[in-house]
Amino acid sequence: MVKYIGVNDRKIDLFEGQFVVPEGVSYNSYLILDEKIAVMDTVDINFKDEFLANLEKALDGRKPDYLIVDHMEPDHSASIKALVDKYPNIEIVGNQTTFKMINQFFPGFTFKQVLVKEGDKLSLGKHNLSFIFAPMVHWPEVMMTYDSYDKCLYSADAFGKFGALDFDDPEGWACEARRYYFGIVGKFGVNVQNLFKKLPSIDLEIIRPLHGPVLTAPLDEYIRLYDIWSKYEPEADAVTIAYTSVYGNTRNAVNLLKDNITKDYDMFDLARDDFHEAIEGAFENKYLVLATTTYCSGIFPKMLDFLHALKERGYQNRTIAIIENGSWAPQAKKLIVEFIINNFKNIRIIEKTITIKSALTEENKKEIIELASELNK
Ligand code: FEO
Numbered sequence: 398m399v400k401y402i403g404v405n406d407r408k409i410d411l412f413e414g415q416f417v418v419p420e421g422v423s424y425n426s427y428l429i430l431d432e433k434i435a436v437m438d439t440v441d442i443n444f445k446d447e448f449l450a451n452l453e454k455a456l457d458g459r460k461p462d463y464l465i466v467d468h469m470e471p472d473h474s475a476s477i478k479a480l481v482d483k484y485p486n487i488e489i490v491g492n493q494t495t496f497k498m499i500n501q502f503f504p505g506f507t508f509k510q511v512l513v514k515e516g517d518k519l520s521l522g523k524h525n526l527s528f529i530f531a532p533m534v535h536w537p538e539v540m541m542t543y544d545s546y547d548k549c550l551y552s553a554d555a556f557g558k559f560g561a562l563d564f565d566d567p568e569g570w571a572c573e574a575r576r577y578y579f580g581i582v583g584k585f586g587v588n589v590q591n592l593f594k595k596l597p598s599i600d601l602e603i604i605r606p607l608h609g610p611v612l613t614a615p616l617d618e619y620i621r622l623y624d625i626w627s628k629y630e631p632e633a634d635a636v637t638i639a640y641t642s643v644y645g646n647t648r649n650a651v652n653l654l655k656d657n658i659t660k661d662y663d664m665f666d667l668a669r670d671d672f673h674e675a676i677e678g679a680f681e682n683k684y685l686v687l688a689t690t691t692y693c694s695g696i697f698p699k700m701l702d703f704l705h706a707l708k709e710r711g712y713q714n715r716t717i718a719i720i721e722n723g724s725w726a727p728q729a730k731k732l733i734v735e736f737i738i739n740n741f742k743n744i745r746i747i748e749k750t751i752t753i754k755s756a757l758t759e760e761n762k763k764e765i766i767e768l769a770s771e772l773n774k
Pocket of ligand 1: 470607
């Protein structure tokens with residue numbers, strides 16, 4: 398039997414100190430009750446008391462034998478010591494890097510340990526666990542635990558999403574899972590692909606990530622999306638417009654553009670909209686339009702931040718159009734092209750770029766409508 402013992406965090410201001418999570422986030426933990434009992438990860442330190450109370454209730458008088466630590470980031474590991482303080486005979490199951498990190502996060506902490514290697518097995522009775530190492534999905538110590546009895550993969554951060562479990566997300570799973578993926582795991586596409594090479598050998602009906610809902614069969618759509626995302630392929634033949642505008646003239650340009658786009662589009666004001674939604678949009682769609690101004694002889698700061706965020710996440714395989722605005726000595730277009738060439742892979746830059754000098758001219762309007770036609774193809 399498996400019981401949920403995790404928590405919903407609706408108090409958090411910023412996840413990982415940077416992601417807005419208006420509907421909170423869950424830190425998932427499970428209790429596998431068999432002849433032996435295993436706790437699957439813990440929760441953020443602010444919820445340790447709630448977690449321990451959930452655990453005690455689920456144990457119903459029994460004691461846990463193992464704590465499986467699939468991921469050492471503190472949103473899942475910070476309550477490890479409190480758990481061991483309460484149940485000192487529990488054995489922590491992890492790999493070499495797990496234990497190194499436990500020593501770093503909890504200096505001087507002593508505990509019983511079971512060191513596992515890739516593919517090692519641990520039987521709880523009917524539930525037979527095996528350990529699949531998934532380094533850099535999202536930290537180096539990450540491993541996933543497969544329970545062959547339930548055909549369940551405890552997938553660490555992979556397949557997680559923002560949003561507390563008491564939030565019935567009207568957008569479904571993909572939207573906030575995608576923002577989570579490209580915000581947090583996006584840099585590690587190769588590592589996710591390495592994981593996928595191991596998955597076909599296991600019979601899978603359930604995925605229990607550390608954040609967000611349990612995913613149940615058919616799992617094909619979740620796996621299809623993760624495969625696309627981790628290969629850096631566009632998911633949709635659609636357009637993302639990312640812009641900055643100091644006095645509204647560049648905004649006028651992108652408004653005219655969007656009004657003439659006939660396919661799906663997203664548009665983000667990089668100074669005002671959720672930055673990570675914009676990153677998500679850049680990865681989701683095939684086309685990216687960058688519209689910005691020259692500022693202090695460089696690229697406007699919010700746009701430069703955006704370009705760096707894409708670079709950090711391995712941005713590639715897209716078509717980019719550029720609209721620049723500069724009242725004197727415009728530089729943004731030239732600098733963005735250089736940035737793209739030096740930092741992104743396999744990008745087609747739409748040859749016809751648009752330079753606005755302060756406000757839109759009739760010629761600029763014509764160019765923007767032509768750009769829309771090119772994006773609509
Ligand atoms: Fe949810 Fe990488 O921690």
